[in-house]
Amino acid sequence: MEIVTLAQRPDLVEAVYAIPYPPGSPRFMQGSLTSLLVRGRRVARRWPHLVVALLEGGSPVARGVMVPFRERSPFPARGWDEVAVWAAEDALDGVAPDTAGALEIAVHPSCQGRGLSSAVLAGMRDAVAAAGLSSLVIPVRPPDKASVPLVSMGDYAAATRPDGLPVDRWLRTHVRAGGLIAGVASCSATVQAPLADWREWTGLPFDRDGPVVVPGALAPVLVSTVDDYAVYVEANVWVSHRVPEHPARLG
Template identity: 30%
Template sequence: MIKYLTFSDLDDRLIGQYRNGINLAFPDVILNSQVTKKYWSRLEKYFPQTQLFIVSDDNNLIGFMNAIPLFWDQPLSELPNEGWDWLLKKGINDFENEIEPNSLGGLQIIVAKGYLRKGYSKLLIENGKKVKENLGFKNFIIPIRPILKYKYPEMKMKDYMNLKENGEIMDPWIRTHMKSGAEIIKVCENSMNIIGDINFWEGLLKKEINRSGGYRVQEALNLVTINIEDDFGEYREENIWISYM
């Protein structure tokens, strides 16, 4: 038996499991996002009803989806290159400026390690679609982060997303969304953007940086571009805009 909860329903124990689930799901480079640090608490405060949780009968967190309402009246093909960062900021700014939303944006879907490969991610997707319908929204859009792309950080997303294995899309997360009825819109090439000085990037790389160029960071989808002369490094993560109508 499982329970469906929103953020308002969580007790302190489940909130702890939720926070830990996020920390375990992403590499350090993503957890250092300044956009997340600035806006995430407002997401939970403003939109507790669109933060969806599946909980076991013994009160353990199985998985969750974070989503945000926003207004978008242009063709989906014109969704911005900024992707995830834009989505979080747009939903928060729309709410604070009293702009009525007409779309739901999916920020992440995470399933706890002990519950993987049991269909819970598909269940969360289906519940996200139900939230979109219940709110009377036009679109459900998500900048997805393909889970095996980190193995190919030098490959462009437009090439990676078309890799096939046994006649199917190779990446399991892209494949799951396609089988759930999603349509691919386009690649958003700067979906998440993290910048910092050389000391910041040396901390993430855990080694000294002594040349400019592209560097691999653990589990990052793309290379980090380092400029020694300017004491500056930038990570631009490519995601894929998808939609459920």
């Protein structure tokens, strides 16, 4: 196994972004307007030193994507969306960043279950240190929360096993890798769209007002048939990872 950044290996951009998102990732998340600011290859062009690839036999099997920003307030309620907007604002305004925010970690489906996420997280921490940034924060989306969409994210994130580790497997991976659960981003990611889009994304009728449980959603989608739109507001869990004091130069 080898960890590289796209600054080191720009020839790997296509292969790195060919790694699919985890199976079962909901289609409706493509409706996030904020995500357009940090679309994959856009980040790779602007901040290649913060896109990490895990190689096996010379081929990418996992990636970690981060963006830099100047922290305005710690662990904002608007989580993922806030990180993306801050990074875009600071890039446009020429503001020097001090923090990295992780947007995603993806492991190739054929390689899942091997603990590769922990190796990617270690590579991300080293890349953050090499960039001269002081902290790495992650608005974590625990996909298993979709099985209990009516449970609050605060209660879900606080649930632990007898050994003290989180019940959620993805939060458990972060804690085992040295991450500290710092709180809940109550409105971390928002998708708003006409009902026709929601019907296409989900195959559901969206023919009644009020909350609708959608497969893959961590919380109900709120529907207004009168106004012909639905809004999804997703909470995430803030996790902070320690950055090495002495930068590990990745080249």
